[in-house]
Amino acid sequence: MHYCLQCNDEYMPDRSTCGVCGAALLTGAEMLAQRQSSRQQKAGRKGALTPDDDIITIFKASLLDVKRLESQLEKENIGVLIWGDKPSCGKGCCGGGDLELRVRREDAMAAMAIIEADFKRQTASHGIHNAVADYGFDPEVGENSCPACGCTFSTKGSQALTCPDCGLCFG
Numbered sequence: 001m002h003y004c005l006q007c008n009d010e011y012m013p014d015r016s017t018c019g020v021c022g023a024a025l026l027t028g029a030e031m032l033a034q035r036q037s038s039r040q041q042k043a044g045r046k047g048a049l050t051p052d053d054d055i056i057t058i059f060k061a062s063l064l065d066v067k068r069l070e071s072q073l074e075k076e077n078i079g080v081l082i083w084g085d086k087p088s089c090g091k092g093c094c095g096g097g098d099l100e101l102r103v104r105r106e107d108a109m110a111a112m113a114i115i116e117a118d119f120k121r122q123t124a125s126h127g128i129h130n131a132v133a134d135y136g137f138d139p140e141v142g143e144n145s146c147p148a149c150g151c152t153f154s155t156k157g158s159q160a161l162t163c164p165d166c167g168l169c170f171g
Contacts, residue, residue, distance in 0.1 A: 003031045006117070019166035021120070022150065042077045045107060049079035057083070058108055059101040059115055066099045072114055078107045 002011045002025035004018035011018070011025055018025060026034065049055060059069065063082075070080045081102040103111045145152045151165035162169045 001028060002026065005031065005034055045077040047077050047079055049081055049104065054105045055081060055102045056105050056108055057100045057102050058111055060098040063099055066101050069101055069115060069118060072118060073111055076114060078103055078111050
């Protein structure tokens with residue numbers, strides 16, 4: 001079987017790219033090696049922040065969003081500081097505005113990757129959402145694009161109402 005590291009989806013061995021996000025698929029052995037590498041990186045991080053750490057702001061958002069990301073970052077052993085310089089109850093009604101999410105400079109790239117993955121999960125955005133926003137399948141036109149995988153295929157005069165790439169059925 002093949003696996004998508006981004007979506008955690010499983011595919012038949014003949015597929016090479018994810019039908020959702022387009023990422024290259026990994027074999028089972030490659031997936032295990034990638035997860036082992038991730039565990040080693042996680043174990044090598046320092047965890048909770050100390051006063052001597054060089055910290056930077058990587059994200060600004062509401063308390064709810066920052067707390068969700070804090071939880072995800074802490075699971076990856078990345079120390080987090082939530083900072084706001086305005087008085088706030090955290091609910092947005094007191095005019096406190098956005099809060100800052102701060103991490104060690106050395107953990108910033110890993111933290112940004114986690115934030116990006118969270119954004120994709122929250123918005124179901126995998127880079128093709130704009131292309132299919134006003135999608136409509138028409139078997140009478142020469143070509144159609146699959147809303148699931150983005151594959152463009154010929155449909156004129158064809159009886160097949162399935163995507164040749166991911167198998168999504170339109171009939």
